[in-house]
Amino acid sequence: MSEEIILQTRALSKVYRDFWGRQKVRALKGLDLEVRRGEVFGLLGPNGSGKTTTIKLLLGLLFPTEGEALVFGKPASDVAKNERLGYLPEESYLYRFLTADETLDFYGRLFDMPSDVRRQRIDELIEMVGLQKARKRQLQEYSKGMTRRIGLAQALINDPELIMLDEPTSGLDPIGTREMKDMILRLKDEGKTIVMCSHLLADVQDVCDRIAILHQGELKELGRVDELLKVADVTQIRAKNLSVDCQQELRDVISRHHGELVSLDNPTTTLEELFLDIVRDSEARPGRRAGVK
Amino acid sequence: MVVEQQLLPYFQWLLTGGENSLGALPSFFFVFLGVAMAALVIGFAIAASRYGILRGGDVTYKTVSEGLSELLQTAPRRVWAIARLAIKESMRRRVAVALGVFFLVLLFANWFLSTNHQEPARLYLSFVLTASTYLVLGVALLLSAFSLPNDFKTKTIYTVVTKPVRAGEIILGRIIGFTIVITGLLAIMGVGSYIFVVRSLDHSHTVELESFQVVTGPAGEDAGKKGTTSRDAGHRHELTLDAEGNGETTVENGHTHAIESIGENKYRVSPPLGFIRARVPQYGKLRFIDRSGAAKDTGISVGSEWTYRSFIDGNTPATAIWTFDNVSDAVDPKPPEAERSLPLSLIVRVFKTHKGVIGQALQGTIQLRNPESQLTSEPLPFDAQDQQVDDIDIPRKLLSQSRQEIDLFKDLVSKDGKIEVLVKCLDRGQYFGFAQADCYIRHPDGSPIASFAKVCVSIWVQAVIVVSVGVTISTLVSGPVAMLFVVGFIILGFWRQDFVDIATGKSYGGGPAESVVRIATQANVMVQLEDTLLNNLVSGFDKYFAKPIMWAVAQTLPDFRSFSTVRYAADGYNVPWDRVFQDVTVCLGYVIGLSILGYFLLRTREVAK
Ligand SMILES: Nc1ncnc2c1ncn2[C@@H]1O[C@H](COP(=O)(O)OP(=O)(O)OP(=O)(O)O)[C@@H](O)[C@H]1O
Numbered sequence: 001m002s003e004e005i006i007l008q009t010r011a012l013s014k015v016y017r018d019f020w021g022r023q024k025v026r027a028l029k030g031l032d033l034e035v036r037r038g039e040v041f042g043l044l045g046p047n048g049s050g051k052t053t054t055i056k057l058l059l060g061l062l063f064p065t066e067g068e069a070l071v072f073g074k075p076a077s078d079v080a081k082n083e084r085l086g087y088l089p090e091e092s093y094l095y096r097f098l099t100a101d102e103t104l105d106f107y108g109r110l111f112d113m114p115s116d117v118r119r120q121r122i123d124e125l126i127e128m129v130g131l132q133k134a135r136k137r138q139l140q141e142y143s144k145g146m147t148r149r150i151g152l153a154q155a156l157i158n159d160p161e162l163i164m165l166d167e168p169t170s171g172l173d174p175i176g177t178r179e180m181k182d183m184i185l186r187l188k189d190e191g192k193t194i195v196m197c198s199h200l201l202a203d204v205q206d207v208c209d210r211i212a213i214l215h216q217g218e219l220k221e222l223g224r225v226d227e228l229l230k231v232a233d234v235t236q237i238r239a240k241n242l243s244v245d246c247q248q249e250l251r252d253v254i255s256r257h258h259g260e261l262v263s264l265d266n267p268t269t270t271l272e273e274l275f276l277d278i279v280r281d282s283e284a285r286p287g288r289r290a291g292v293k
Numbered sequence: 294m295v296v297e298q299q300l301l302p303y304f305q306w307l308l309t310g311g312e313n314s315l316g317a318l319p320s321f322f323f324v325f326l327g328v329a330m331a332a333l334v335i336g337f338a339i340a341a342s343r344y345g346i347l348r349g350g351d352v353t354y355k356t357v358s359e360g361l362s363e364l365l366q367t368a369p370r371r372v373w374a375i376a377r378l379a380i381k382e383s384m385r386r387r388v389a390v391a392l393g394v395f396f397l398v399l400l401f402a403n404w405f406l407s408t409n410h411q412e413p414a415r416l417y418l419s420f421v422l423t424a425s426t427y428l429v430l431g432v433a434l435l436l437s438a439f440s441l442p443n444d445f446k447t448k449t450i451y452t453v454v455t456k457p458v459r460a461g462e463i464i465l466g467r468i469i470g471f472t473i474v475i476t477g478l479l480a481i482m483g484v485g486s487y488i489f490v491v492r493s494l495d496h497s498h499t500v501e502l503e504s505f506q507v508v509t510g511p512a513g514e515d516a517g518k519k520g521t522t523s524r525d526a527g528h529r530h531e532l533t534l535d536a537e538g539n540g541e542t543t544v545e546n547g548h549t550h551a552i553e554s555i556g557e558n559k560y561r562v563s564p565p566l567g568f569i570r571a572r573v574p575q576y577g578k579l580r581f582i583d584r585s586g587a588a589k590d591t592g593i594s595v596g597s598e599w600t601y602r603s604f605i606d607g608n609t610p611a612t613a614i615w616t617f618d619n620v621s622d623a624v625d626p627k628p629p630e631a632e633r634s635l636p637l638s639l640i641v642r643v644f645k646t647h648k649g650v651i652g653q654a655l656q657g658t659i660q661l662r663n664p665e666s667q668l669t670s671e672p673l674p675f676d677a678q679d680q681q682v683d684d685i686d687i688p689r690k691l692l693s694q695s696r697q698e699i700d701l702f703k704d705l706v707s708k709d710g711k712i713e714v715l716v717k718c719l720d721r722g723q724y725f726g727f728a729q730a731d732c733y734i735r736h737p738d739g740s741p742i743a744s745f746a747k748v749c750v751s752i753w754v755q756a757v758i759v760v761s762v763g764v765t766i767s768t769l770v771s772g773p774v775a776m777l778f779v780v781g782f783i784i785l786g787f788w789r790q791d792f793v794d795i796a797t798g799k800s801y802g803g804g805p806a807e808s809v810v811r812i813a814t815q816a817n818v819m820v821q822l823e824d825t826l827l828n829n830l831v832s833g834f835d836k837y838f839a840k841p842i843m844w845a846v847a848q849t850l851p852d853f854r855s856f857s858t859v860r861y862a863a864d865g866y867n868v869p870w871d872r873v874f875q876d877v878t879v880c881l882g883y884v885i886g887l888s889i890l891g892y893f894l895l896r897t898r899e900v901a902k
């Protein structure tokens with residue numbers, strides 16, 4: 001991970017208004033974020049917390065009410081940034097009367113890619129998302145997971161530096177989920193920057209370097225996943241090939257030092273606990289940055 | 294007649310314009326500037342209300358400057374990608390149905406159009422071409438108005454605008470794509486129409502041998518035969534044959550047949566000829582001499598007539614005089630030089646103040662005059678039939694008024710190629726009405742197919758303008774609203790002149806607010822409204838607010854009525870190239886102007902709202 005800032009928001013706020021300009025929803029309140037090159041950044045939050053709104057603001061699909069969103073150092077409304085960016089929307093918003101091939105060809109053309117480059121790239125991507133058998137079929141015949149895959153393929157057509165994934169694993173089967181996560185890690189290894197949002201904590205925990213937790217449009221928590229999950233007064237011990245004697249010895253050592261053995265098992269998903277803690281805390285005391293420990 | 298407004302040569306039209314009109318390019322420039330200023334003011338107002346004056350100004354400035362640089366970055370490949378998408382979308386939305394409807398219309402047309410008509414070609418051509426126009430405009434409307442709104446509704450636009458495609462390319466690509474679809478449709482409909490008309494009007498006759506009368510020449514030799522054809526398709530022709538048995542029939546219902554002898558008392562009659570014509574007229578300049586012999590710009594008005602045609606009274610010195618330029622014997626290239634004639638066509642509006650002799654046409658005379666030497670030919674009489682195109686070929690060898698033999702092209706054409714045509718009415722108390730376009734020198738006919746194709750181009754032009762307007766406005770509003778808007782645009786464009794007349798106070802009854810008052814108080818348009826405060830307020834509102842807005846809106850409207858060249862084809866005139874080039878240029882102007890407008894509308898729209 002380098003120090004180069006790929007993505008930045010400054011006091012980013014969004015108020016949805018109705019036709020008459022009356023305020024409907026404050027979907028985002030003064031968000032400050034920075035994402036650096038090579039990171040996998042996760043946006044977490046319950047339904048309606050403003051994750052998709054943030055992504056849309058970063059893409060220039062929405063205009064901020066206050067503050068600004070910068071992508072590659074330029075305002076989000078700048079079209080030129082799209083050259084280096086890939087976006088997988090919440091649901092795959094694709095033309096249902098096109099086939100997979102035609103879809104990728106269409107988006108390839110929008111990047112002004114010459115036809116030979118385009119053809120090669122399409123073959124690679126179709127293979128990568130495993131749609132070889134269905135590439136000549138219209139998208140309206142696709143299942144949800146297949147649509148998701150072709151959506152991912154179109155997001156990667158230009159080999160982007162920055163990839164924004166809105167709930168990448170929704171609609172995928174366990175194998176698909178696994179593959180998606182592997183792919184995110186592979187892209188990370190290639191040096192790409194990834195911003196994803198999800199409420200599937202296990203996914204986030206598996207792939208993200210840093211996360212931000214949003215609740216009702218406010219940033220509640222921001223930090224490295226490993227640090228956020230490290231509970232200072234808990235020590236976890238994992239070891240292999242311990243004899244029963246040795247285990248007993250460890251228990252003895254702990255009790256001699258007035259410690260309390262929590263478990264000697266595999267650790268559980270504590271992100272879920274963290275998440276629920278924050279949401280509970282935030283609901284009890286709204287408006288405060290939670291859990292700054 | 295067809296040409297009611299004089300057509301300017303293309304470059305004059307484009308650059309300098311006519312007597313009381315601006316050139317097309319300067320007008321485009323001014324309208325463009327006007328729309329740009331208005332858009333800037335409105336844009337700033339919206340931005341200022343959203344972000345405050347300072348930041349609003351900044352946002353406006355950035356939008357405009359970025360817009361200009363982005364317009365230069367337009368990439369053909371991206372435009373083409375969007376165009377292809379638009380074509381595929383049209384296919385998915387089953388535009389082919391329009392073709393089905395078209396062929397159904399043709400089938401029904403066969404039932405209710407009759408070939409037993411004075412001018413069946415006019416009937417058939419105007420029917421199929423009008424049907425094609427409405428169908429194509431309808432398809433253009435539906436395709437363009439619903440395309441972008443549908444993308445917004447299904448949110449597919451999210452995945453598109455997050456690619457490096459510029460908003461202008463999304464607009465232009467769609468216009469191009471739908472234009473291609475429409476071109477295809479129109480090509481099929483055009484070919485279908487042409488074949489349909491030719492096939493429907495096709496018929497043949499046999500010659501009736503019992504009607505034959507032998508014609509003898511001056512020396513008593515056999516000079517051929519006269520007779521009639523059989524009665525088919527509701528009419529029969531007279532025919533004249535030469536000594537070899539070949540010849541042609543008279544013109545009936547707008548066509549003739551050629552007859553060829555194929556053995557003893559056997560003749561072959563050709564399919565109908567000259568149904569679809571493309572006359573190429575050369576127009577002159579018209580002035581009048583009134584009954585007292587004084588020169589006038591116009592003749593007299595007989596009341597109900599449209600002002601642009603005016604009348605001369607019979608059996609007086611009143612004369613209609615056309616002056617033609619560039620006249621030489623090259624207008625009649627086929628026969629040997631010594632036999633060439635001046636092919637004139639004359640259309641007379643006959644206005645009778647008494648019955649005259651029943652069954653006998655009114656008489657008129659034609660004279661030719663050299664504008665330099667004033668040498669004038671003997672009057673040639675002709676029969677005036679109301680509103681019929683009368684083709685009169687004036688022979689080269691003529692007599693002067695002093696009954697000396699003169700040569701038309703040598704003696705009556707001035708050195709700078711001018712000739713005058715003088716037309717008089719002979720019957721006392723009767724009137725002939727003329728407009729400038731009612732007398733013309735008939736050049737050799739153009740190709741009917743080419744002329745027909747040019748009519749299709751004019752339909753195409755209308756459809757492309759509809760597509761451009763539809764795509765542009767649909768960046769802003771939903772599909773049905775966009776459709777209503779475009780329909781309104783077409784209707785206003787069709788009645789543009791009346792709209793302008795209201796805006797400039799030429800027509801009676803005041804502006805929209807005054808009309809409301811007149812309707813409410815049941816005062817007709819000629820009644821002077823009372824001088825009350827309310828009425829003054831109302832007419833002030835019209836004068837300083839409604840009418841200027843109407844005038845400004847009218848400036849951006851295309852004159853849809855003038856685009857339609859269906860009448861050219863129906864009346865049998867060649868569509869001049871100047872007309873085609875002008876229409877295509879106007880169309881291009883709309884595509885460019887609307888793409889730019891569409892760019893800003895789409896660019897400043899919050900896509901994900
Ligand atoms: N177009 C819109 N108009 C009005 N309000 C909206 C609009 N889009 C979103 N909102 C509101 O903004 C808030 C944030 O919505 P957003 O879609 O960003 O949530 P999210 O975090 O992505 O939720 P989810 O996990 O369900 O996808 C919600 O209260 C939502 O109702």
Ligand SMILES: [Mg+2]
Pocket residue numbers: 051052053090166
């Ligand atoms: Mg969401």
